[in-house]
Amino acid sequence: MGKFQVLDHPLIQHKLTIIRNKDCGTRSFREVVNEISTLMAYEVSRDMPLQDKKIETPVAKMTAKELSGKKVAIVPILRAGIGMVDGILELIPAAKVGHIGMYRDEETLQPHEYFVKLPSDIDQRQVFVVDPMLATGGSAIMAIDALKKRGASNIKFVCLVSAPEGVKALREKHPDVDIYTAALDDHLNEDGYIVPGLGDAGDRLFGTK
Ligand code: PRP
Ligand code: URA
Numbered sequence: 001m002g003k004f005q006v007l008d009h010p011l012i013q014h015k016l017t018i019i020r021n022k023d024c025g026t027r028s029f030r031e032v033v034n035e036i037s038t039l040m041a042y043e044v045s046r047d048m049p050l051q052d053k054k055i056e057t058p059v060a061k062m063t064a065k066e067l068s069g070k071k072v073a074i075v076p077i078l079r080a081g082i083g084m085v086d087g088i089l090e091l092i093p094a095a096k097v098g099h100i101g102m103y104r105d106e107e108t109l110q111p112h113e114y115f116v117k118l119p120s121d122i123d124q125r126q127v128f129v130v131d132p133m134l135a136t137g138g139s140a141i142m143a144i145d146a147l148k149k150r151g152a153s154n155i156k157f158v159c160l161v162s163a164p165e166g167v168k169a170l171r172e173k174h175p176d177v178d179i180y181t182a183a184l185d186d187h188l189n190e191d192g193y194i195v196p197g198l199g200d201a202g203d204r205l206f207g208t209k
Contacts, residue, residue, distance in 0.1 A: 003178040004167065007043050012036055012182050016160065020198045026207040030083060033132065033205060036160060036182060037087025044128060044158055044180050045072075045092065070126050071095075073119050073152075077102050077131040077143050080202040084130040084158070098122065100129075100143045104136075109192040111138040116146050123151030132201040134162035134181065135194050137169030144174050160201075161185055163194045 015036045019029050051068040054061065072095040076082045085097055101115030119125065127147060134140055140157055147155060155177045157170065162181040165188050170179060185194050193199070203209040 001171070001175050003180075004171065005043070005178070005180050006184050007040055007180055007182050009039060009043070012039050015039075016182050019160075019204075020196065022199065024204075026204065029204045033083045033160070034087035034090075037084040037130070037158075038090045040158055040160075040180060040182065041088040041091045041128075044156055048126070071121070071124060073098050073122055073125040073127045075100055075118065075127055075129045075143070075147065077129065077139055078115065080133065080205055081129075081131040083132065083201070083205040084160075088128065088130065088158075095128075096125070098127075100146055102139045102143055104139060104192070106191075109136055109138065111142045113142055113146060116150075118147070118150060118152075122147065123153065125152070125154070127152045127155045129155060129157045129177075130159070131157075132160040132205075133194060133197070134159040134166035134170065134179075135188055135192055136163075137166035137173070140166065140170050141173045144170075144177060148174075156180065161194055161197055163188045163197075 015032050019032050049068040050065040052063045053066040055064050072092050074088050074095050075098040076085050078101040096119040098118035102111050104111050157177050158180045160182045162184050187195050189195050
């Protein structure tokens with residue numbers, strides 16, 4: 001079974017409170033989502049493999065460590081996942097970025113896939129699927145289905161706020177996928193919104209609605 005980890009670093013928790021607040025405007029929301037994503041990337045990349053590298057410092061020869069070249073792909077679920085990409089690229093600038101377009105029917109809450117564009121070597125990469133919200137889990141499950149269909153096997157899912165319902169569904173459907181979240185909230189309401197959550201992440205990021 002993959003990991004389930006709530007990243008409760010004080011900086012992450014402080015920044016999450018800023019964006020949960022309904023008075024946080026689009027500009028701050030976007031900036032702080034970026035910052036949280038950078039902080040989360042630090043934890044999510046903790047188990048990246050290292051290899052030895054012989055170098056010379058100004059003082060002596062040494063065998064140092066470097067990343068072993070396992071390549072990363074960041075795959076945001078459109079739209080809201082886009083808000084997390086730049087923050088992760090701050091730490092992993094060489095990552096490739098794929099996109100999966102998914103929207104949730106507001107009546108049925110069922111996800112619909114409308115776009116998939118991935119690096120051609122996605123099967124060779126460590127994939128970070130990013131989306132601020134894990135609500136029913138439908139979007140995440142369908143995005144990961146799309147990735148596995150195209151050969152990806154090494155997948156982590158990174159979100160800001162999750163609901164117990166979504167975590168359970170995602171772990172049942174994709175037990176191999178590690179899940180990282182900044183908060184595990186209480187429940188989903190009858191409209192499929194996470195409570196207390198932060199509202200509609202896509203609308204708040206892009207200033208729509
Ligand atoms: C939101 C969010 C997730 C999805 C989560 O996207 O960004 O993708 O809902 O809900 P689920 O776990 O129940 O599937 P939305 O469909 O509102 O699209 P948007 O990102 O384009 O706003
Ligand atoms: N999608 C969002 O953007 N917010 C929620 O609370 C649930 C799904």
